[in-house]
Amino acid sequence: MLLMELMSTEKSVENIEKPYQDNTALRLTDTRKTRLTFEQLSKLRKLADLKSAEYQESLKDIRRQFAPAPVNT
Secondary structure, three states: OOHHHHHOOOOOHHHOOOOOOOOOOOOOOOOOOOOOOHHHHHHHHHHHHHHHHHHHHHHHHHHHHOOOOOOOO
């Protein structure tokens, strides 16, 4: 989890994650590959979009922080 996610109020990952998700561990006898549902694919796309938006915002902050000082004449 990023520090920006802790401070951000408008974007929240809790809205995307579902509390009823099945996160059980696979066993050795589970040999079939699981298929992704449309809901899971949608969730992955939303998380990827959220992550790319946060990355772009962090780039803006970094560029502002490390920008050369304005020249005073």
